[in-house]
Amino acid sequence: MLSQGFVSAAAIAASVLFVLSLGGLSNQEKAKRAVWYGIVGMAVAVFFTAxxxxxxxxxxxxxxxxxxxxxxAYVAKKVEMTEMPQLVAALHSFVGLAAVFVAWSADLERRRVLAARALDAGAEQFSAFAALVATKAPDELMFLQIEVVLGVFIGAVTFTGSVIAFGKLAGKVDGKPRQLPGGHLLNAGAAALSLLLAILYLNGAGFWTLLLIAALAFFIGYHLIMGIGGADMPVVVSMLNSYSGWAAAAIGFTLSNDLLIVTGALVGSSGAILSYIMCKAMNRNFVNVILGGFGGSQGPAAEIEGEQVAIDAGGVASALNDADSVIIVPGYGMAVAQAQNAVSELVRKLRSAGKEVRFGIHPVAGRLPGHMNVLLAEARVPYDIVLEMDEINDDFASTDVVIVIGSNDIVNPAAQEDPNSPIAGMPVLKVWEAKQVFVCKRGQGTGYSGIENPLFFKENTRMFYGDARSSIDSLLSQID
Structure with missing residues (x-):
C-alpha cells in the first residue's frame, strides 16, 4: 500500500496533466498529444487512488x-464517430448516477458513525470512509451533509438529463421540445420541494429525505431536457458535461479526495465556459436554454414561398468545373453518411485543378462541439483550409460555389430574417450570398430540429438529393 505522500504527489502530477490536456485540445495539431496527457493523467489517478x-x-x-x-474498450471500438455525441451523453449519465450512489453511501456511513459513537464502539468497527467521518467534529459533519445533498441533487439531474439527451441524439426520443402541463412551474415546484427536504435533512430528518430529493431531481433532469429542442442539443451536451463535473467535485469533498475535487472542478468549469461560448455563438440566452426556452421568442414562423429545385450530379459537377472558388459547409448529414473521406477526395481533386477550396465550420455544427473538425481531421483534410464561421462568413459573397452537406440550422437565413423563428438571432453561415448553392440532403424534410429552411427555396439554390457519401462519390468521376 502506498503512503499518503506518494498519493498526494500523484494527485498533483495528474492534475497538471489534466490541465495540459484541456489546454492542448484548443488546437487541432496539438489535440492528439493532449489526449495522451489526459490518458496518462487518468491512469496515474486511478492507480495511486486504488x-x-x-x-x-x-x-x-x-x-x-x-x-x-x-x-x-468494446464500446470504443464499436461506436462510430457519428455516434460520439450520444456516447458522451451516456457517459455523463454514469457520472451522475455514481455521484448519487456515493452520496447515499456516505450518509449511511455517517449515520453508522453516529450510532457507533452513541454505543462507544471502537474505530476498528469502521470502514475506511467511516473512520474518516469519525474524525470529524459536529460542524464538519454538517458540511459533509451539505456535500451529500449537492451530490445527490446534481448527480440525479445529470443522470436523467443525460439519458434524455442520449435518447434525443440517438433518435430514440422526439427532438422537439415537449413539457408536461404546467411546464416551468413543475420544475420550480420540484426544486423548491427539494430545498425544503434538504433543510429537513440538515436538521436531522431521516435517509428518506435523500431518496425524495433524488426522485425530484430525477424528474427535473428529465423534464428540463425534454423541454429543450434539437437546435439547442449541442449546448445541452456541454451543459450536462459541466453538471457531471460539479457532481464529481461535490463527491470529492465528501470523500476528501483532492484529485476528484480538482478533476471535477476542471470538467465543471470548462463545460460551463464552453456552454457560454456556444450560447454566445448561437445568440442564445444561457438561462433560457437550460430552462427549456423559458422567456424565448413566440409567434408563428414566416411562411416560405417558392419550391425546392433538384439537380443531378452532372449539373453540380459542371458548376464545380467552372468555378474558381468553392466553400464546403459540412453538417451532421456528412457524419451520418460517413462521407468525410469522399469529401476529402473531392477537395483533393478540386485543388489539383487549381481551384480554391475551403471549409466553413459553424461553432455548433453537428451535435457536439468540434464534431466536424474531428471528422475532417480524420479524413486528413488540411487544417489550414478549415475555417471558423467568423473567419469565412464575409467571403461567401465572392464565392462561386457553396456545397452544403447535411446542414440545416447553421445555414438558415430565417435566423436573421424571421424574428419568430426558433433560431431567431442565431449567427449563421451566409451561404445564400454565394453565386450558386448546392445542398446535399437526403430528402425534403426539415431535419433533426424540425425547423424549415428558406435557403432551400432560394433562386440560386439547387437541391442535390441523396445519401451524402453516394452523392459526393458520384461527383468524383466527373471532376476535370
Whole structure:
C-alpha cells in the first residue's frame, strides 16, 4: 500500500496533466498529444487512488475495474464517430448516477458513525470512509451533509438529463421540445420541494429525505431536457458535461479526495465556459436554454414561398468545373453518411485543378462541439483550409460555389430574417450570398430540429438529393 505522500504527489502530477490536456485540445495539431496527457493523467489517478492508504476490498475492486475496462474498450471500438455525441451523453449519465450512489453511501456511513459513537464502539468497527467521518467534529459533519445533498441533487439531474439527451441524439426520443402541463412551474415546484427536504435533512430528518430529493431531481433532469429542442442539443451536451463535473467535485469533498475535487472542478468549469461560448455563438440566452426556452421568442414562423429545385450530379459537377472558388459547409448529414473521406477526395481533386477550396465550420455544427473538425481531421483534410464561421462568413459573397452537406440550422437565413423563428438571432453561415448553392440532403424534410429552411427555396439554390457519401462519390468521376 502506498503512503499518503506518494498519493498526494500523484494527485498533483495528474492534475497538471489534466490541465495540459484541456489546454492542448484548443488546437487541432496539438489535440492528439493532449489526449495522451489526459490518458496518462487518468491512469496515474486511478492507480495511486486504488493503492492509497485506507483502500481495501481488492477482491471486489479489481474484477470491477477489469469489467469496466473491457466494456469501455468494446464500446470504443464499436461506436462510430457519428455516434460520439450520444456516447458522451451516456457517459455523463454514469457520472451522475455514481455521484448519487456515493452520496447515499456516505450518509449511511455517517449515520453508522453516529450510532457507533452513541454505543462507544471502537474505530476498528469502521470502514475506511467511516473512520474518516469519525474524525470529524459536529460542524464538519454538517458540511459533509451539505456535500451529500449537492451530490445527490446534481448527480440525479445529470443522470436523467443525460439519458434524455442520449435518447434525443440517438433518435430514440422526439427532438422537439415537449413539457408536461404546467411546464416551468413543475420544475420550480420540484426544486423548491427539494430545498425544503434538504433543510429537513440538515436538521436531522431521516435517509428518506435523500431518496425524495433524488426522485425530484430525477424528474427535473428529465423534464428540463425534454423541454429543450434539437437546435439547442449541442449546448445541452456541454451543459450536462459541466453538471457531471460539479457532481464529481461535490463527491470529492465528501470523500476528501483532492484529485476528484480538482478533476471535477476542471470538467465543471470548462463545460460551463464552453456552454457560454456556444450560447454566445448561437445568440442564445444561457438561462433560457437550460430552462427549456423559458422567456424565448413566440409567434408563428414566416411562411416560405417558392419550391425546392433538384439537380443531378452532372449539373453540380459542371458548376464545380467552372468555378474558381468553392466553400464546403459540412453538417451532421456528412457524419451520418460517413462521407468525410469522399469529401476529402473531392477537395483533393478540386485543388489539383487549381481551384480554391475551403471549409466553413459553424461553432455548433453537428451535435457536439468540434464534431466536424474531428471528422475532417480524420479524413486528413488540411487544417489550414478549415475555417471558423467568423473567419469565412464575409467571403461567401465572392464565392462561386457553396456545397452544403447535411446542414440545416447553421445555414438558415430565417435566423436573421424571421424574428419568430426558433433560431431567431442565431449567427449563421451566409451561404445564400454565394453565386450558386448546392445542398446535399437526403430528402425534403426539415431535419433533426424540425425547423424549415428558406435557403432551400432560394433562386440560386439547387437541391442535390441523396445519401451524402453516394452523392459526393458520384461527383468524383466527373471532376476535370
Amino acid at each position: 493503492f492509497g492508504p485506507g483502500i481495501g476490498a481488492y477482491w471486489l475492486m479489481i474484477p470491477m475495474v477489469i469489467v469496466g475496462a473491457v466494456a469501455g
